[in-house]
Amino acid sequence: MEFYGTALASRLFLGTAQYPSPKVLCEAIEVSGTEVITVSLRRETSEGVGTGFWHMLRQTGARILPNTAGCHTVQEAVTTAQMAREVFETDWIKLEVIGHADSLQPDVFALVEAARILSEDGFKVFPYTTEDLVVGEHLLQAGCEVLMPWGAPIGSGQGLRNPDGLRAMRAHFPNTPLVVDAGIGRPSDAAAAMELGLDAVLLNTAVAKAGDPVGMARAMAQAVTAGQTGYAADPMPRRDMAVPSTPVLGLAELI
Amino acid sequence: MKITVNAKPHEVSASTLDGALNELGLISPALATALNGAFVSRAKRVETVLTDGDRIEVLAPMQGG
Numbered sequence: 001m002e003f004y005g006t007a008l009a010s011r012l013f014l015g016t017a018q019y020p021s022p023k024v025l026c027e028a029i030e031v032s033g034t035e036v037i038t039v040s041l042r043r044e045t046s047e048g049v050g051t052g053f054w055h056m057l058r059q060t061g062a063r064i065l066p067n068t069a070g071c072h073t074v075q076e077a078v079t080t081a082q083m084a085r086e087v088f089e090t091d092w093i094k095l096e097v098i099g100h101a102d103s104l105q106p107d108v109f110a111l112v113e114a115a116r117i118l119s120e121d122g123f124k125v126f127p128y129t130t131e132d133l134v135v136g137e138h139l140l141q142a143g144c145e146v147l148m149p150w151g152a153p154i155g156s157g158q159g160l161r162n163p164d165g166l167r168a169m170r171a172h173f174p175n176t177p178l179v180v181d182a183g184i185g186r187p188s189d190a191a192a193a194m195e196l197g198l199d200a201v202l203l204n205t206a207v208a209k210a211g212d213p214v215g216m217a218r219a220m221a222q223a224v225t226a227g228q229t230g231y232a233a234d235p236m237p238r239r240d241m242a243v244p245s246t247p248v249l250g251l252a253e254l255i
Numbered sequence: 256m257k258i259t260v261n262a263k264p265h266e267v268s269a270s271t272l273d274g275a276l277n278e279l280g281l282i283s284p285a286l287a288t289a290l291n292g293a294f295v296s297r298a299k300r301v302e303t304v305l306t307d308g309d310r311i312e313v314l315a316p317m318q319g320g
Contacts, residue, residue, distance in 0.1 A: 015320030025318075040319025043261040043312065044286055050315025051283040057316070067319045075292060082294035083287030083314055154320070204320035 001199045003177050004092070004124040004145055006063070010035045011194065012224045013065065013179065015204020019213055022056060028207055028217035029060050037062045038094055038202065040069050041084055054087070065126065067094040068114075072107070077114045081123060093118060094148070094181075094202075096128045104154040104182075108135045112142050119143025128181050131165035133172050140176065147176055148202065151193060152183025155205045159189035163196060170197040187216075187223035194227025195235065260311045272311065273300035287314045 001007075014034040019025040029037060039057065044050050057064065066084035071077040074097065081093045097114055099107025106128055112135065115125045119142055127139050131149040139147060149169055152158035160166060161183065169178060177200070180193040184203040193201050201224055210216035258265055260279060269275045272288060272295055288295045289312040295303050305311075 015318075017318035017320045019318075038319050040317045041287060041314040042317035044281060044283070044315035048283055048315070050317055051285045053318065054285045054316035069319055079289050079292060079294045080314075083289060086294075086296060087285055087287045087314070087316060 001177050003126075003200075008035050008200070009033075010221070010224075011200040011228055012190070012221050013038065013181075013200055013202035014062075014207065014217070015202070016057065017204055018208035020208075022053070024213050025208075026056065026060060027214045029062060031214055032207070032217040032221045034221070035063055036065050036202075038065045038067050038204065039088065040067050041080060041087065063092070064088045064090050065092050065094050066090065068096045070098070071096060072098050072110075074110045074114045074117070077110070078117050081114075081118050082121075085123070091122055092124050092126065094126045094128060106130060106150070108132065111135075112138045115139055115144050116142035126179065126181075131162055131169050133169060136169065136173060136176075140173075145176070146179060147173065148179040148181035150182040151180045151189065152185075154182040156183055157185025157206055158183055159185050160192055160196075163192065166193070166196050166198060184220075187219045190220050191223040191227035191230070194224055195231050197231050200224075256305060256307050258305060258307075258309045258311060261313055267305075270304055271301060272303040272305060275305060275311070276300065276313070281313050283315065285316055288312065289314075 010033045012034045013036040015038045066088045068077040068080045077097045097107045097110040099105050115127050118125050125144045126146050126148050127144050128148050136147050152161045178198045179200040179202050180198050181202040184190050184206050190201045207213050207216045267275045267278050269278050291310050
């Protein structure tokens with residue numbers, strides 16, 4: 001599975017926000033083995049901290065996926081994406097158009113419109129969306145070649161609130177790279193997403209806000225690999241009843 | 256000329272976006288600009304003429320999820 005023509009060995013995308021220090025962030029990136037890190041744009045301060053941060057990230061060698069976090073309208077998202085393309089020198093954009101300030105749920109109508117505008121402008125759009133299949137179809141028609149359904153609200157750490165919806169998405173879009181974006185809290189959540197057959201997991205808070213972010217980055221990487229390998233190995237079907245795994249044939253009569 | 260840069264009022268003598276950024280010390284190459292909500296590329300700043308009351312956003316790389 002390629003993401004806009006790019007093959008990635010690691011299926012863990014990692015956010016760069018909320019870490020206790022830049023040093024911990026860099027260590028987390030390194031141990032996670034991630035090849036894609038997300039970043040944002042914010043107002044430059046007089047101290048010029050943004051420039052230093054950008055210089056540090058470039059040293060990691062990871063591919064940059066800028067986001068449009070905080071944008072609530074098509075115009076905000078499109079303008080932010082254009083600014084990000086120039087600064088980060090990439091046409092990849094994680095497109096967020098937020099529809100609700102509390103839930104941070106995407107405004108899927110504005111999302112589709114912004115995706116269409118950006119795709120026509122040459123962007124490779126990674127849309128943060130819901131598991132709605134019809135919205136997914138509209139995003140593909142708008143030019144997206146990747147879909148990023150939420151697992152749960154951003155930063156909530158609730159895991160996969162609708163695994164059946166994600167499973168349906170996998171079945172409905174068998175050839176489209178699917179990335180669970182948002183809501184992952186624990187390694188088991190990341191493994192579960194990969195066991196559903198999704199292609200990658202994007203997370204940030206689960207690592208950054210762990211007691212040991214570097215340890216959690218390592219655990220998430222292992223979980224993603226385990227889930228991916230497990231899905232490829234075709235898990236056994238669930239059964240309603242117990243079935244003995246030890247042979248019954250030859251069982252002694254000892255009463 | 257009175258303009259707003261990142262939501263703060265400024266008085267500048269420059270007439271172009273590029274000139275105003277230089278005047279305010281915003282000279283890092285890792286900056287992106289927007290004028291009244293529309294993106295202005297690095298190459299277009301020199302020829303972008305400002306008018307009184309313009310709103311400028313100057314953004315830089317930041318942590319993100």
